[in-house]
Amino acid sequence: xxKFENVSKKFPDGTVALEDLTLEINDGEFVFLVGPxxxxxxxxLKLILREILPNSGTILVDEHDLKKISGGKVVQLRRKxxxxxxxxxxxxxxxxxxxxxxxxWVLGKNAREVEAESKEKLELVGLAGKGDFFxxxxxxxxxxxxxxxRALAGNPKYLLADEPTGNVDDENGWKIVKILEKINxxxxxxVMATHNPEFVDKLHKRVVRLKDGKIISDRRGKYRE
Amino acid sequence: MPHQLTVTWQHMRRxxxxxxxxxxxxxxxxxxxxxxxxxxxxxxxxxxxxxxxxQVIAFFNDTVTSADQIKEVVEKIITTNPSVTTKFIxxxxxxxxxxxxxxxxxxxxELVTANTLPASLEVSAKSVADLxxxxxILKNTANVEDVSYQKDVVNTxxxxxxxxxxxGLALIIFLVTTALFTxxxxxxxxxxxxxxxxxxxxxxxxxxGFVRGPFLLEGFFYGFFGAVVSWTIIYGIILVVTPHLLxxxxxxxxxxxxxxxxxxxxxxxxxxxxxxxxxxxFLAVWRYLKN
Numbered sequence: 235x236x237k238f239e240n241v242s243k244k245f246p247d248g249t250v251a252l253e254d255l256t257l258e259i260n261d262g263e264f265v266f267l268v269g270p271x272x273x274x275x276x277x278x279l280k281l282i283l284r285e286i287l288p289n290s291g292t293i294l295v296d297e298h299d300l301k302k303i304s305g306g307k308v309v310q311l312r313r314k315x316x317x318x319x320x321x322x323x324x325x326x327x328x329x330x331x332x333x334x335x336x337x338x339w340v341l342g343k344n345a346r347e348v349e350a351e352s353k354e355k356l357e358l359v360g361l362a363g364k365g366d367f368f369x370x371x372x373x374x375x376x377x378x379x380x381x382x383x384r385a386l387a388g389n390p391k392y393l394l395a396d397e398p399t400g401n402v403d404d405e406n407g408w409k410i411v412k413i414l415e416k417i418n419x420x421x422x423x424x425v426m427a428t429h430n431p432e433f434v435d436k437l438h439k440r441v442v443r444l445k446d447g448k449i450i451s452d453r454r455g456k457y458r459e
Numbered sequence: 460m461p462h463q464l465t466v467t468w469q470h471m472r473r474x475x476x477x478x479x480x481x482x483x484x485x486x487x488x489x490x491x492x493x494x495x496x497x498x499x500x501x502x503x504x505x506x507x508x509x510x511x512x513x514q515v516i517a518f519f520n521d522t523v524t525s526a527d528q529i530k531e532v533v534e535k536i537i538t539t540n541p542s543v544t545t546k547f548i549x550x551x552x553x554x555x556x557x558x559x560x561x562x563x564x565x566x567x568x569e570l571v572t573a574n575t576l577p578a579s580l581e582v583s584a585k586s587v588a589d590l591x592x593x594x595x596i597l598k599n600t601a602n603v604e605d606v607s608y609q610k611d612v613v614n615t616x617x618x619x620x621x622x623x624x625x626x627g628l629a630l631i632i633f634l635v636t637t638a639l640f641t642x643x644x645x646x647x648x649x650x651x652x653x654x655x656x657x658x659x660x661x662x663x664x665x666x667x668g669f670v671r672g673p674f675l676l677e678g679f680f681y682g683f684f685g686a687v688v689s690w691t692i693i694y695g696i697i698l699v700v701t702p703h704l705l706x707x708x709x710x711x712x713x714x715x716x717x718x719x720x721x722x723x724x725x726x727x728x729x730x731x732x733x734x735x736x737x738x739x740x741f742l743a744v745w746r747y748l749k750n
Contacts, residue, residue, distance in 0.1 A: 283662065285662065305667070306666070309664050309665070309666050309667075310664075311664075312661075312662060312663065312664035313663075313664035315664075317662065317663075319662075323655070323658070323659050323662070325655065325656055325659060327473075336659065336660065336663060337663045337664075339462045339669075340660060340663055340664050340665040340666070340669050341664070345461065345462070348462075384663070388664075
């Protein structure tokens with residue numbers, strides 16, 4: 235379970251990203267975070283991953299109080315979370331297979347396990363034949379799916395996806411959303427930040443609408459209601 | 460660990476010039492280190508050899524022909540210094556020694572007879588400090604024509620070797636410091652170049668050891684390769700020069716150098732080089748990879 239209690243986040247330049255936000259995401263849920271740019275979607279994902287810390291309030295992810303943990307506990311937390319970053323963060327000098335494998339090496343798996351699971355995840359996202367390709371050789375949609383494969387490696391409990399359909403056409407975007415839906419059906423909690431109404435409307439999942447760092451609505455349904 | 464080794468190898472392979480620079484500076488450092496180690500051990504052996512040799516030799520005039528004639532003085536020396544050993548060399552024995560040493564030169568052999576050479580008494584002490592008393596006794600003994608005294612030679616040698624050791628130590632400290640800074644700089648550059656990769660590793664849950672391991676291993680390998688290369692060069696030089704030095708230094712029991720001893724030197728060098736490399740990379744990791 236992910237729980238935000240009265241969380242506020244203000245950046246050093248004075249920008250208020252979140253203001254007294256309270257949010258609870260249960261295990262197994264599929265939650266869309268929607269809203270315009272600067273609404274606080276990415277900040278929520280970064281806080282869950284403990285890339286940044288809140289100025290006030292409490293964030294709990296399972297047993298971890300993110301303001302209090304450090305060192306090894308942060309490592310444990312991040313191993314529970316797969317993340318598709320907005321800028322993907324695929325390493326350009328590594329093949330797609332090696333990029334996916336990275337998430338498994340950090341878990342201490344052996345070479346055979348790493349290779350088998352990396353290939354399995356690439357197959358899951360429809361990139362089975364592209365493991366030896368480098369990021370520069372793939373299209374935008376393929377890169378997004380490669381990033382999802384890396385996020386899924388190690389079977390994390392939570393999957394955070396920051397605008398995973400942001401730079402792809404509708405067809406590829408829809409493929410990505412279907413992959414995330416399937417992952418969610420398999421038991422992974424998915425939190426997806428997006429400003430694409432089409433995918434949100436079709437899936438009919440929980441939608442948390444944000445504006446200026448505050449939740450303006452939180453219910454199952456469509457992008458705008 | 461196999462993955463860490465693979466990553467380390469990739470780090471080194473993808474920046475070969477930096478790796479070569481690090482290995483070369485470590486090779487130079489270890490070359491000087493091993494050279495001074497061997498020089499120090501060799502000189503220690505030389506000193507021991509010299510100290511075991513007859514250090515005071517009294518040469519008698521022609522009236523002394525047998526050991527019985529100098530019994531009193533030998534007893535006096537032994538009474539004052541119980542640890543000494545003495546050996547009387549008669550004229551005939553002196554001739555035999557002379558003939559043995561100059562057997563390759565018939566002209567020299569023809570010129571010398573037993574009567575030409577003096578009888579002598581060789582006195583060996585355990586410590587150089589005992590020599591002055593023995594020297595005094597022999598100098599004041601009747602029928603002694605001359606006393607050869609090695610104290611000054613040994614002391615000069617000790618002084619020279621001490622200076623060489625101190626100079627060597629200073630040079631080694633300088634080179635180790637240079638090597639540390641070189642490795643620190645190279646690993647630091649690599650950390651900066653790989654900051655995106657490090658960021659991703661951390662975000663996907665890599666432990667501190669996972670992130671730092673390859674950099675520390677890289678430092679170790681620079682030291683390891685530097686030690687192995689320098690040892691190989693030095694051992695090669697030793698093997699080449701040994702046949703040429705044996706006629707001069709064979710009596711010192713230094714040459715030929717034992718392969719087992721050289722393997723021990725290799726082990727110690729690899730350990731020392733590895734430690735220097737790891738310390739250099741640890742400093743870089745500590746400086747550039749705080750959190």
